[in-house]
Amino acid sequence: MVTATVEAGRRHRSSFIARKTTRQAVLIWCFLAPSLLIFLLYRILPLAWNVILSFQAWSPLRPAVWIGFDNYDEMLTDEVFWQSLWNTLYIIGSAPIGIAIALALALLVNADIRGRDVYRTAIFLSYPLMTVAVAIIWRWMFDERVGLINYVARSLHLVDSPIQFLNSFTWALPSVIAANIWQMLGFYMIILLTGLQNIPGNLYEAAEIDGANAFRRFLRITLPLLKPSIFLCFVIGMLNSVTSFDLVYVMTGGGPGRATEILVTYIYKLGFVQTRFDYAAAVTVVFFIMLITIAWAANRFSGGNAGAVERD
Amino acid sequence: MRHYPRWPIHLILLVASFIMLVPFYWVLKTSVSGENIFTYPPNIIPRNPHLFYYVDVWYAIPFARYFLNSVIVSVLTIAANVIFNAMAGYALTRGFRGKNLVLMLFLSCMMVPFQATIIPAYLITGKLGLLDSYLGLALPQFSTIICIFVFKASFDAVPKSLIDAAKIDGLSEWRIIWKVMMPLAKSAMATNIILSFIWSWNNFLWPLIMTRSADMQTLPLGLSRFLSYQEDTTGALYAFCVMVLAPGILLFLLAQKEFIQGLTSGATKG
Numbered sequence: 199m200v201t202a203t204v205e206a207g208r209r210h211r212s213s214f215i216a217r218k219t220t221r222q223a224v225l226i227w228c229f230l231a232p233s234l235l236i237f238l239l240y241r242i243l244p245l246a247w248n249v250i251l252s253f254q255a256w257s258p259l260r261p262a263v264w265i266g267f268d269n270y271d272e273m274l275t276d277e278v279f280w281q282s283l284w285n286t287l288y289i290i291g292s293a294p295i296g297i298a299i300a301l302a303l304a305l306l307v308n309a310d311i312r313g314r315d316v317y318r319t320a321i322f323l324s325y326p327l328m329t330v331a332v333a334i335i336w337r338w339m340f341d342e343r344v345g346l347i348n349y350v351a352r353s354l355h356l357v358d359s360p361i362q363f364l365n366s367f368t369w370a371l372p373s374v375i376a377a378n379i380w381q382m383l384g385f386y387m388i389i390l391l392t393g394l395q396n397i398p399g400n401l402y403e404a405a406e407i408d409g410a411n412a413f414r415r416f417l418r419i420t421l422p423l424l425k426p427s428i429f430l431c432f433v434i435g436m437l438n439s440v441t442s443f444d445l446v447y448v449m450t451g452g453g454p455g456r457a458t459e460i461l462v463t464y465i466y467k468l469g470f471v472q473t474r475f476d477y478a479a480a481v482t483v484v485f486f487i488m489l490i491t492i493a494w495a496a497n498r499f500s501g502g503n504a505g506a507v508e509r510d
Numbered sequence: 511m512r513h514y515p516r517w518p519i520h521l522i523l524l525v526a527s528f529i530m531l532v533p534f535y536w537v538l539k540t541s542v543s544g545e546n547i548f549t550y551p552p553n554i555i556p557r558n559p560h561l562f563y564y565v566d567v568w569y570a571i572p573f574a575r576y577f578l579n580s581v582i583v584s585v586l587t588i589a590a591n592v593i594f595n596a597m598a599g600y601a602l603t604r605g606f607r608g609k610n611l612v613l614m615l616f617l618s619c620m621m622v623p624f625q626a627t628i629i630p631a632y633l634i635t636g637k638l639g640l641l642d643s644y645l646g647l648a649l650p651q652f653s654t655i656i657c658i659f660v661f662k663a664s665f666d667a668v669p670k671s672l673i674d675a676a677k678i679d680g681l682s683e684w685r686i687i688w689k690v691m692m693p694l695a696k697s698a699m700a701t702n703i704i705l706s707f708i709w710s711w712n713n714f715l716w717p718l719i720m721t722r723s724a725d726m727q728t729l730p731l732g733l734s735r736f737l738s739y740q741e742d743t744t745g746a747l748y749a750f751c752v753m754v755l756a757p758g759i760l761l762f763l764l765a766q767k768e769f770i771q772g773l774t775s776g777a778t779k780g
Contacts, residue, residue: 222606225683229601230612232594233653239634240650241619244627251629303526306519313520319766320527323534326762326769328712330730331751334737335537338748344552346536353551380530385773392774441625444714448734462625462715469629470719479629486626493621 245486251479258473269480279481281456282464283488286440289375289460290492293435296379297428300386305420307387308394318391322384329381333448336377340364364450370457374449378439386431393427394420433493440489461485541752544745563749570746573753575725576732580711583647583728587710590652592702596695598653599661600687616655624650625715632719642722651710657702660772664698665691701772704765711758729754 252269256262273279303321307314324332339346340363348360363373397420405415443462446452452459452467461481468478540547541563543556567573602609624631631650632641640646668691676690692699714730721727727735733754740747762769 222604222683226601226604226606229597229683229687232590233598233658234612234615236594236649236653237615237619237655240624240627240631241622242615243634244630245622247630247633248627303523306523309516309519311516311519311523314523317523317527319763321530322766322770323759323762324530326708326712326758327755328714328730328733328758330712330714330733331755334733334747334751335533338540339533339536344547344549346532346552349552380533383530388770388774437621437623441623443625444730447714447718448737465625466628466715466719469632475629475633482626482629486622489623489626490621 248479248482248486251476252483254476256476258475269477270484272477273480273484278456278459278464282459282461283484285371285458286460286485286488288371289378289439289442290436292375292379293432293439296382296435297386297390297431299379300383300431301390301424301428303383304387304390304394305416308391318384318387321387324381325384327381329442329444330448332377332381333445336373336380336445337364337449340373365454367454367457370450370454374442374445374458375439377445377449378442381445382435382438386435389431389434390424390427393424397423429496429499432496436492436496437489537748537751540745541748542745544748547745563745564753566744566746567750567753571732571736571750572724573732573750576727576729579644579726580729582644583717584707584710586644586648587651588703588706590648591654591657591706592699594653595657595661595702596687596692596699598658599698600665600683600691602658602662603665616658620655628715628719631716635720641720642726644726646720647717647726647728648710650716651706651713654706654709656772657705660698660701661695664695668694697768697771700765700768704761704769705772707761708758708769 253264253266254262255265255268307317307321340348342348342360342362342365345360345363347363348357351357352360361369363369401419401423402415405419410418440460441462442460443466446458446460446463447466450458452463462485465478465481465485468474468481539556542559542561543553544563602612635641635646635649638646640649672690673686676686681689712730713728714734717726717728717731718734721731733750736747736750
């Protein structure tokens, strides 16, 4: 009799707990729902839709027709596509320059000197700015008649006649890259600085006792331990510079000719100027595969453990 | 410890800071004088500075309208980010089935730049009937993964006993988030507010694609349109730049610590 009651009680209890855990699980999923919905709607679904659209011939006025790989075939002979792909890779290839400068600055502002917070602020200040305004500022700096850069170059007699930076096939892309590095430098510096501060100080002391000079300490301790931060800079810098649509759109509009056309500006023009959504989607698919491949390669290169998340 | 001369470090950092700050000065100078738009060599120090160009901006373009639009979109984005990210961050502090899947999903979403989704994002927003609306402008930024992880890290630091105590007192999970967790996660909230403000305030590509009417344009769009009308013929363009940059710079200088903390913790975690 008594055991039966205990049994019943236990059964009741366990079903109560079970109900409670299901209720909690439901609640947790409810908490996640809004964020998940937004990411599904604006990240996952678009990726899938891009792939589908890339195999179709479609525009808002025509019904969709499956055309297999025709869009991709067109890309093979599309010179503008190859030019923008090349320019995009060129920008990615220039990311290490910015990261190297940022590393030097990070080492310096990590030193125990007076006023380092002021330096950090000064160097970081350009990062949170509106890129459209940054682009206008740099258009003005690069201006051929009265731009500051030409003025300085002419005063120092580095050049005889002003350079038309943004109208020149040689200079336009490097000019955009310079503006991009100017904006990203502080961000790289902060990431690298955090990495530097996470390196235990006693490693340096031990190396110093062993007689390693500053350069060797940098090469053997700082650089290897900083690898994850450098990788992080590279990936973020890549995502950021490759997508520096605002900068290119405002500074050069992709010109002169197609000298500064990058994949994102080309996709924008294809989609929203020429309303060729299908072909633009195919270019986007290639663009995305390229990004993932480079990120994967960089991850392998940095030792494969960078960007790992603590899972508890 | 090591002894080394400090002045070379100061010298290099001074030069670097100078290079980083000169463009600000140059644009500020042009916005109050504008003289060297036409004259060469340019003056380094403005002669007869005036505020005429700032007044000009006010009358030449619907600045108030752009400003209002930007503020509305930013406020919507900030509110949604704080609420949704806090909820998701709290959920991620708990153990539940499928958690690893959700984490994987979040991390892979971080690798998808928004620019690689513009065509379908435009079509989806069109299907939702939100083109050319405030909600449509803000919706893609309603939740950000970095900010979710910022909240999660902050909630993880809250002692478990406090949550248990709140539960014994009969508080629901919903109220635990807002009454117990949020007051303890003030800096995470500040980070969320600042980051989502900066991202939404500066956003250009999305408004460019999805606004149709001039009434819905935000500040970056107004700026780029002003440039295409006027080219470099007036100092008002640079006055406009300064007016647009000022809120961001002010906010950043006020809350620099939270901003940088958020970026680094978010970036290194995610």
